[in-house]
Amino acid sequence: MDSFELLRFAADTLQQLGVPYLVTGSMATITHGEARFTNDVDIVADLQPAHVESLCAAFPAPEFYCSLIAVKEAVRRRTQFNVIHPASGLKIDFMVPSDNEFNRSRFSRGVMVPIDDAGHQVRFATPEDAILKKLEYFREGGSDKHIRDIKGVLLIQGDAIDFDYLSKWAERLGVVEQLKQIQNEL
Helix, strand or coil: CCHHHHHHHHHHHHHHHHCCCEEEHHHHHHHCCCCCCCEEEEEEECCHHHHHHHHHHCCCCCEECCCCHHHHHHHHHEEEEEEEECCCCCCEEEEEECCCCHHHHHHHHHHHCCCCCCCEEEEECCCCHHHHHHHHHHHCCCCCCHHHHHHHHHHHHHHHHHHHHHHHHHHHHHHHHHHHHHHHHH
8 A cells, every 4th residue: 555545545434424634744745746755644634523433443453553542532632643554654644623713714725636547536735724734843843844845835836826825824823934934945
């Protein structure tokens, strides 16, 4: 199983369960920007307690490692958990979003993107929302991979980026300085 097969499986599962979701993180910046290797899939999924049992059943052992206790706790606390595919070493980081204005905005803006030649489509965060989350991750952890990912999206997307939206939310999220630094470097 490769990362796009895992992504398709996870997205199909969430769609079957009726769970709103967005692919974010490296998979989103790879899709909207420059390719690079990643061994995880980041998905923001608005999971509710009623989804937990069915979600875990969709990722059965031994093919997957999925802790029912961790999923229940993440859904209750609106945090994150992961599902691991041991045979490939790949993992899915599921983030259960809090109900705030930014999360409502990015969910409303998600875009369907084909991920393979067969036409499978998966819901991704927009380039702007992927950049904003990467800016937050950079602010929190300082990893240069986030800067590379952001630059790749900005370079590939160019004028297609909604800079008004990006600037507005960068201000609200407290990442204006990080965004300005990256834009100056480009």
